[in-house]
Amino acid sequence: AIVVPFSISSALGIAMGFIISFQLTQWCIFTKLHNDLQQECASFNRTGLKMDLENKLFGQHLASRIILKAVSEFMSNDNPKKPLVLSLHGPSGTGKNFVSQLIAENIYKEGMSSKFVHVFTSTLHFPNPRLLPLYKVKNSRGFMMTSCSSPNLNPLCSQYQLQQWIKDSVSNCERSMFIFDEMDKMHPGLIDSIQPYLEYYDKVVGVSYRKSIFIFLSNAGGESIVETALDFWREGRAREEIDLKDLETSVSLSVFNNEKSGFFHTSLIDKNLVDFFVPFLPLEYSHVVQCAMAEMKARASEGEGPPDLDVANQVAKDLIYFPKQERVFSVKGCKTIESKLDYYT
Numbered sequence: 001a002i003v004v005p006f007s008i009s010s011a012l013g014i015a016m017g018f019i020i021s022f023q024l025t026q027w028c029i030f031t032k033l034h035n036d037l038q039q040e041c042a043s044f045n046r047t048g049l050k051m052d053l054e055n056k057l058f059g060q061h062l063a064s065r066i067i068l069k070a071v072s073e074f075m076s077n078d079n080p081k082k083p084l085v086l087s088l089h090g091p092s093g094t095g096k097n098f099v100s101q102l103i104a105e106n107i108y109k110e111g112m113s114s115k116f117v118h119v120f121t122s123t124l125h126f127p128n129p130r131l132l133p134l135y136k137v138k139n140s141r142g143f144m145m146t147s148c149s150s151p152n153l154n155p156l157c158s159q160y161q162l163q164q165w166i167k168d169s170v171s172n173c174e175r176s177m178f179i180f181d182e183m184d185k186m187h188p189g190l191i192d193s194i195q196p197y198l199e200y201y202d203k204v205v206g207v208s209y210r211k212s213i214f215i216f217l218s219n220a221g222g223e224s225i226v227e228t229a230l231d232f233w234r235e236g237r238a239r240e241e242i243d244l245k246d247l248e249t250s251v252s253l254s255v256f257n258n259e260k261s262g263f264f265h266t267s268l269i270d271k272n273l274v275d276f277f278v279p280f281l282p283l284e285y286s287h288v289v290q291c292a293m294a295e296m297k298a299r300a301s302e303g304e305g306p307p308d309l310d311v312a313n314q315v316a317k318d319l320i321y322f323p324k325q326e327r328v329f330s331v332k333g334c335k336t337i338e339s340k341l342d343y344y345t
């Protein structure tokens with residue numbers, strides 16, 4: 001047998017010790033940096049979200065309650081079993097995009113401008129998800145949107161690119177957020193392509209998506225929400241009495257069975273990957289006045305004159321309401337308030 005002199009073996013031992021402790025230190029530094037980075041990418045302000053939902057979102061008691069509970073529980077869970085998947089439904093201009101913005105503002109320092117928040121839009125851009133390139137554009141509110149350009153410009157396409165985008169973001173920030181606007185107009189193939197990220201998997205090709213948030217927005221199911229709200233109004237019952245169970249069945253039926261809902265026959269439904277269906281009610285005259293006042297307040301803080309209730313009423317009166325006879329709900333919710341205010345102020 002080879003006899004190693006004591007001095008050499010102990011020197012080897014010391015060297016090994018050094019190497020191990022050096023690597024341990026490196027690992028600790030790396031882990032700390034990684035944790036700091038994750039902390040920095042997202043830190044949830046529950047009180048902020050609660051206040052924003054109470055003070056800034058009008059006429060949406062159900063959405064407000066569901067969102068606060070869902071987001072708070074998810075963000076306080078350090079080991080969620082799957083990503084949070086919210087599906088927001090309701091008529092146009094009722095606050096679906098707006099609430100996504102409130103969520104983002106209370107998770108990311110830079111809100112919707114954070115590089116970990118991604119808005120994907122669809123409008124007519126996804127006829128064939130395999131062929132279209134994605135590109136980023138700013139929408140009217142200045143948010144970065146991801147969309148597809150004309151089919152022939154780039155042979156590489158959206159399904160792959162979308163997956164890559166999600167992967168890159170989550171690799172840098174586990175708590176990334178992905179918003180899919182106009183889900184009802186999106187190609188079901190595109191939705192299917194993100195399905196692996198929404199599942200209960202520990203990791204998908206080395207990356208864990210379990211801490212990310214996916215929000216789908218659509219008008220699908222809007223008609224049945226409106227019908228229920230109108231029934232309550234006709235029966236003289238308070239809007240706040242509308243309960244989730246009054247809507248859940250009719251909304252889910254119209255979403256699942258509606259070929260145009262974007263959810264039709266997709267694995268999201270078959271596999272129960274959506275955690276919460278969030279209904280948005282149609283807005284009434286009083287909510288439109290509140291929206292106009294809020295917009296005027298925002299403008300006042302930018303140097304314009306103080307909010308004026310007469311102007312808010314004038315703006316609200318100018319909108320179109322339905323049903324024709326009763327004029328209960330605003331056709332476009334609060335959507336056109338900004339441009340109407342430009343006209344009156």
Ligand SMILES: Nc1ncnc2c1ncn2[C@@H]1O[C@H](COP(=O)(O)OP(=O)(O)OP(=O)(O)O)[C@@H](O)[C@H]1O
Pocket residue numbers: 056057058059060090091092093094095096097098099217218219283291333334335
């Ligand atoms: N419930 C609400 N409370 C406060 N403001 C609202 C509400 N609904 C809409 N608004 C205002 O109107 C603007 C347009 O609404 P938003 O884009 O959120 O509607 P949406 O439901 O996403 O509509 P669409 O289905 O057409 O995309 C918002 O930026 C916000 O200023």
